[in-house]
Amino acid sequence: MSTKKVSKQDKLEAENLMEEVQEIISPCIKCGMCKSFCPVFKTLREEHHSPRGKAVILSEKILDKVLFQCNLCKACEVRCPLNIKVCDAIKKAREAMVLKGHELKQNKEMITNIRKTNNPFGNDPEKSKDKLYCC
Numbered sequence: 001m002s003t004k005k006v007s008k009q010d011k012l013e014a015e016n017l018m019e020e021v022q023e024i025i026s027p028c029i030k031c032g033m034c035k036s037f038c039p040v041f042k043t044l045r046e047e048h049h050s051p052r053g054k055a056v057i058l059s060e061k062i063l064d065k066v067l068f069q070c071n072l073c074k075a076c077e078v079r080c081p082l083n084i085k086v087c088d089a090i091k092k093a094r095e096a097m098v099l100k101g102h103e104l105k106q107n108k109e110m111i112t113n114i115r116k117t118n119n120p121f122g123n124d125p126e127k128s129k130d131k132l133y134c135c
């Protein structure tokens with residue numbers, strides 16, 4: 001993760017976003033009904049990659065790179081009996097991570113590539129394919 005000097009305004013905004021995340025996630029009863037429908041969990045097979053795992057991480061206010069391992073497909077939301085908007089929570093948490101300077105190096109590189117070349121993988125996608133990936 002990159003580090004940057006965080007302005008007071010960015011810190012405040014990140015805190016507000018995390019409060020919104022808590023509001024979204026707090027009704028989660030950890031039932032796990034979402035879990036088997038998550039394509040990321042189906043592939044990686046570890047609890048922290050499941051939507052329930054991410055809900056637990058977020059409820060503990062942990063901002064970890066695992067939050068980038070979600071393709072925002074919303075399969076979990078469709079199956080959630082409480083209609084919890086996991087994607088919204090993850091997107092807000094990612095935004096908070098960026099504001100705090102905790103975005104992934106790879107994300108920064110992809111954004112730079114898009115700005116320069118209109119391609120997230122840059123001018124030489126073959127060269128980037130092992131280190132950059134896009135869900």
Ligand code: SF4
Pocket residue numbers: 027028029030031032033034035051052055076079080081082083084086
């Ligand atoms: S997000 Fe919904 S389906 Fe998933 S564990 Fe929480 S309450 Fe259950």
Ligand code: SF4
Pocket residue numbers: 037038039040041050051054069070071072073074075076077086087
């Ligand atoms: S939105 Fe993310 S957490 Fe939910 S099912 Fe899709 S990949 Fe899994």
